[in-house]
Structure formats: structure tokens, C-alpha cells
Amino acid sequence: MHNHRTTITQFIIEEQRQIQGATGDFTSLLNDVVTACKVISNLVNHGELVGVLGTAGSENVQGEDQKKLDILSSEIFLSSNEWAGHCAAMASEEMEDIYQIPSRYPKGKYLLTFDPLDGSSNTDVNVSVGTIFSILRCKGDCVNPTAEDFLQRGTEQVAAGYALYGPSTMIVLTTGNGVNGFTLDQNIGEFILTHPGMTIPPDTREFAINASNQRFWEEPVMRYVDECLAGTDGPRKQDFNMRWIASMVAEVHRILTRGGIFMYPLDEKMKAAGREGKLRLMYEANPMALIIEQAGGAATTGRERILDLQPATLHQRVPVILGSRNEVERVTGYHG
Ligand SMILES: O=P(O)(O)OC[C@H]1O[C@](O)(COP(=O)(O)O)[C@@H](O)[C@@H]1O
Numbered sequence: 641m642h643n644h645r646t647t648i649t650q651f652i653i654e655e656q657r658q659i660q661g662a663t664g665d666f667t668s669l670l671n672d673v674v675t676a677c678k679v680i681s682n683l684v685n686h687g688e689l690v691g692v693l694g695t696a697g698s699e700n701v702q703g704e705d706q707k708k709l710d711i712l713s714s715e716i717f718l719s720s721n722e723w724a725g726h727c728a729a730m731a732s733e734e735m736e737d738i739y740q741i742p743s744r745y746p747k748g749k750y751l752l753t754f755d756p757l758d759g760s761s762n763t764d765v766n767v768s769v770g771t772i773f774s775i776l777r778c779k780g781d782c783v784n785p786t787a788e789d790f791l792q793r794g795t796e797q798v799a800a801g802y803a804l805y806g807p808s809t810m811i812v813l814t815t816g817n818g819v820n821g822f823t824l825d826q827n828i829g830e831f832i833l834t835h836p837g838m839t840i841p842p843d844t845r846e847f848a849i850n851a852s853n854q855r856f857w858e859e860p861v862m863r864y865v866d867e868c869l870a871g872t873d874g875p876r877k878q879d880f881n882m883r884w885i886a887s888m889v890a891e892v893h894r895i896l897t898r899g900g901i902f903m904y905p906l907d908e909k910m911k912a913a914g915r916e917g918k919l920r921l922m923y924e925a926n927p928m929a930l931i932i933e934q935a936g937g938a939a940t941t942g943r944e945r946i947l948d949l950q951p952a953t954l955h956q957r958v959p960v961i962l963g964s965r966n967e968v969e970r971v972t973g974y975h976g
């Protein structure tokens with residue numbers, strides 16, 4: 641008897657069988673998302689061999705220089721998910737407005753939001769990058785959806801996940817029923833369940849923050865990091881380690897695997913620029929917050945639970961503090 645390995649398709653179908661009235665739409669939408677991640681993984685893996693490194697010479701709605709892979713990955717996600725009739729519309733980090741499903745295709749009942757290439761500053765230096773996605777139900781006019789239809793709290797997500805293009809390619813997924821990780825077996829081109837029921841330890845001694853912004857941090861974050869750096873000589877009476885990969889997907893995956901706290905807090909520089917944070921609520925903070933909470937961790941802005949936030953705009957930025965529950969609650973507590 642060969643040792644049976646569960647593919648992501650089988651896992652999703654078996655999970656959907658538990659749901660009364662499941663039509664299969666959700667399953668095939670997830671399958672199309674998985675296909676898109678496979679295609680992006682292949683591009684990232686081949687890098688300069690296929691000429692996909694470097695900048696595209698254009699800016700996105702956030703005023704950031706777009707990498708070729710940002711745009712290619714966004715196009716791959718759109719073309720993989722527009723034809724099958726599951727989506728009413730889509731929204732990408734790389735597009736100002738929502739993407740309407742071309743009239744030649746049927747429309748469906750889901751809204752797909754995604755960060756096609758996360759960790760863009762790492763594409764050209766061969767460091768892990770990823771894709772982040774979030775699925776919502778279309779509650780309004782699904783024939784002519786608008787950006788407003790996407791502005792649902794993170795608690796409304798029916799699924800969230802990310803693909804990590806690292807030494808191995810993985811997908812980590814939640815449909816609100818725990819968190820599971822799958823590794824791409826390049827030989828058969830299938831994602832195999834390798835990390836069932838991922839959970840985050842409540843305590844950790846590993847923090848991640850971009851220390852180059854230190855002089856702009858608000859007092860609560862300054863205090864928290866100072867106490868970590870003071871180690872056994874300070875009030876925490878224990879030493880802490882630090883990590884910063886500059887790819888949110890890779891940081892979150894490390895935290896899901898061994899615990900930790902990741903912070904991209906609001907700071908004085910952002911406030912001066914009229915910005916509410918660095919990371920985007922709809923396709924970075926909300927999907928990651930759902931995954932983290934489903935694995936037993938916590939995710940706040942420092943002041944509020946991220947999943948409770950009422951989105952105001954499609955590309956809204958928010959402060960993000962997530963990971964091991966007791967540390968996130970400590971930093972949040974410092975914010976009063
Ligand atoms: O360059 P910094 O300030 O370290 O910021 C790194 C952060 O920015 C991001 O790259 C933003 O995401 P994108 O690459 O999708 O724009 C995060 O993945 C990462 O955590």
C-alpha cells in the first residue's frame with residue numbers, strides 16, 4: 641500500500657463536502673487560485689532565465705515602482721480567475737480600480753482580492769517572495785459590482801491564503817476551519833498536504849520590525865522593542881532574537897512555523913505623510929490576520945483587532961502587529 645499523500649484539491653473537496661449546499665464553485669475558484677500560484681512560482685524560479693527580473697518602469701496606485709513580476713503576477717491571477725464563472729470581480733494591489741469580469745465570461749458570487757507579488761524589493765536579490773489572497777462573498781449587485789462591494793470587514797472573509805516562493809514553494813490556506821500548509825511537489829506539479837493544523841505558540845522570543853524606522857516609532861513600540869533589546873538586563877528578564885526579511889509572506893510563514901511577532905506599526909514619518917500605515921488592509925493585513933487568528937495567534941493595529949476594521953477604501957493602509965498572542969497583547973496593551 642503506497643503511503644497516500646493528500647493533494648490540495650482533494651483536501652478542499654473533502655472540506656467542502658462537510659458544508660451543506662456547497663455547489664463546487666468555491667472549490668474550483670480555489671483550484672484556479674492554486675493554478676495561478678503554480679504559474680507565478682515557475683516564473684519566480686526561472687528569474688533572469690526568462691527575463692522577469694527588474695523594474696517595469698511604471699508606478700502603481702500606491703506610488704511604488706512596479707517590478708516586472710508585480711505586473712506579470714497580477715495578470716496571471718486575473719487571467720486564471722476570470723473565465724470560470726466564480727468571480728463577480730477582482731481587486732489587485734497593482735490596479736487602481738477593481739477588475740470587472742469580461743462580458744464574454746459568466747460572473748459568479750465571489751470577490752477575489754490579492755497582492756500578486758509580496759516582498760517586491762526582494763525579487764531581484766533571490767530572496768523569498770509570495771502571493772497573498774482573500775476571498776469574500778459578493779453581497780451586492782454581482783452583475784455590476786463596485787469597489788464598495790469589496791469593503792467588508794476581515795471577519796467576512798470566506799477564505800484567505802498565501803503562496804510562498806522560497807527554497808520550496810508552499811501554499812498556506814484557511815477557510816475558517818484551521819490553517820493547513822501544502823508543499824509543491826515539482827515532480828508531479830501538485831501541492832501536497834505537508835503541514836496540517838498549523839498553530840502558533842502563544843509566547844515567543846523573536847520579533848521582526850524594520851529597525852531603520854526606529855526614530856519615527858510611537859512610544860509603545862519604542863518601549864516594546866527597547867525591552868526586547870534589553871534582554872536579561874531588562875524588565876523582560878530574557879533575551880530576544882530579531883529577524884527582518886522584508887517579505888511579509890516569509891515573516892508570517894516563519895511565525896506560523898515557530899512563533900514570533902511581526903510589526904509594521906504606524907510611525908511619525910507616515911503620519912507626516914498623511915499615511916495610516918505601510919501595509920494594505922484588503923490584501924495584506926486582513927488575509928494574514930485571518931490566518932494568524934485561525935492558528936491561535938492575534939493581529940491588531942496596536943489599537944484595534946484588524947479583522948474588526950471597517951474598510952474605507954480598496955487600497956487603504958493600516959498598522960500591523962501580529963503573531964504569538966501574548967506578545968501581540970503586550971504591545972497592544974502598551975498602546976493603552
Ligand atoms: O521595505 P520595508 O520597509 O522593509 O518593507 C517591507 C514590507 O513591504 C512589503 O514588501 C510590501 O509588500 P509589496 O512588496 O507587496 O508591496 C512587505 O512584504 C514587507 O513586509
Ligand SMILES: [Mg+2]
Binds near residue numbers: 755758759888
Ligand atoms: Mg505586499
Ligand SMILES: [Mg+2]
Binds near residue numbers: 710733756757758759
Ligand atoms: Mg505586492
